[in-house]
Amino acid sequence: MDKIEQLTTWLQQSQRIVFFGGAGTSTESGIPDFRSAQGLYSENGKRGYSPEEMLSRSFFEKETELFFEFYRSKLIHPQAKPNPVHNVLALLEKQGKLLSIITQNIDGLHQMAGNQKVLELHGSIHRNYCTTCRHSYTLDDVLAQSGVPRCPIDQGVIRPDVVLYGESLNQDVLEKTVEVLSQADLLLIGGTSLTVYPAAGLVSYFRGQHTVLLNASPTGHDRHADLLITDPMGSVMEKVQQRL
Template structure:
């Protein structure tokens, strides 16, 4: 049975790395981007496409509308960690999982108890003034009317999330590459592996135990040692 094979692999490894995408958080009722019910399925009331509204250009040119969209569509403060987050935190606690590399910005891995989390696209919980770089929490942004402004210099307080047209944090990217390159087992979950450059990380894996867990097929399925087209929470909760 495939789940038993995965369980055996995990039991026999102390150098596992997890790379996850939006599908990890959909089971916490946070929408993904590209599915039929995802964020990118533009409704007819929207003047602009979601992709454009999440770009640096839109942030700069239509700042007030950016924050209106961001606060209502990108921040889910009621979300709680699901079975996948909790299983990964447990694997780290047991000394088996060395790092979580995530494309998500929701902080649910940390909420579940994970310590070594590399956030490729930033976090809603970190915000900073674009002028003086003073740091702010999520509450400051959410409670601000219209555009959040720095209390010290009056600059715009921007979420520390990577928008379209912006570069990834190279320090985080380099650390992610290092973990993947040295991993014995690489578990990839909740991602279609279609967003670059993050999806290209999988190319740096040198091992032979690539595990893919995603509800739909991916381009990399044929290269995987094990493939699960299933709920990531259900799969991972069966192996801890």
Template sequence: MFIKKKDLLKQWISESDNIVFFGGAGVSTESGIPDFRSVDGLYNQKYEYPPETILSHSFFMEHTEKFYDFYRDKMIYTDAKPNITHYKLAQLERQGKLKSVITQNIDGLHQMAGSMNVLELHGSVWRNFCMKCHRFYPLEKIIQTKKVPHCDCGGIIKPDVVLYEESLNDDTVSKAVKAISMADMLIIGGTSLNVYPAAGLIRFYKGGKMVLINKSVTPYDNEADLLIQTGLGEVFKEL
């Protein structure tokens, strides 16, 4: 069954020239970055506060030092390298088939692998900005600073990532909607499709080649034109 699905996936890719990939945490787990909702994910680990509380805007504002303790410990993986999925997607882009990668991840691994057209719905750990003067800082500033990092102007530096209670960037969402609505093939991979509003973006796809690759069940399984329930690496190494 998997072989037949793999062959169909290859056929659809060969026939398509406007592919969009929509990915989540499962894209990067094979690079050693844990996801949130699996058995070993962050949500099943024990902290003084639940991870979803720590990663909220209100917690950041009220307990900034504790936020950064968790953030440095669990959200930054500078040694992580792109895996086969990242590299294959970059290859498809160079071939002119893949037009956009829409990611919920904040690790920057798609860009490291060579992808150019990446829409980061939830931002990136590699960018940080002063909340007072809006000066941008590299990740090194966060890593090298003890406790709460401050700008030269005295303002608090915040990671350019979308926390709970914060809205997605309007421009990024608009570009994602346009890319998905124009795609002739949509590949969804490594995401539970439980995080909104990001997951709702796939509703804008109107084609007949929606591929869903994920280890676990998602709310959209019955809507996929091709459902492959396994790890992404297992699939992309065969492309």
């Protein structure tokens, strides 16, 4: 049995599937990842700052204008559309087989594909709020302004509801993540290097039957996978979708 056939068989047999995904899930939608040779973190930051530094809470507070210049140019991709990975996961949810998606991504493509059971560990660019009055704003509201987006109510800075370096993950999301992982019978890990903690450590809560790891480069979790696929995720899921 080849790997595509094995993956398809396990997907058909499973009833409580959890997908744990990272930036590689969206690369075939035209969104660059972070840690590959062509990723965001391979670039030199602006004015001598590293990308990690520019995406930190302290940088947001001290260099707000430069933060938004970097954020708008590198992290917002309003034209991106779901790819076959997102579409297969939406199909699995429609079939009643998908317990949850746990994503480190902030792009909202899973919801755009039709998924509703999505736990966003690092937040979303589609949710924004005023740092002063906490009024909520959409991504379109932010894109309608240039420079530092300001709240029309009190002129406070509108910031994205994403987890910056130096900030903690949402406790409710973490608790729900642990709960669904402990209930899953099949764990799909896709497009993540599993090097970002505490997110990467969460997969250890899985107690189910099979772990499938889809990632182009090696990870520290490879030895725990029952099935390891290094082919491009989009092409793999396209073939899987034809067989489901």
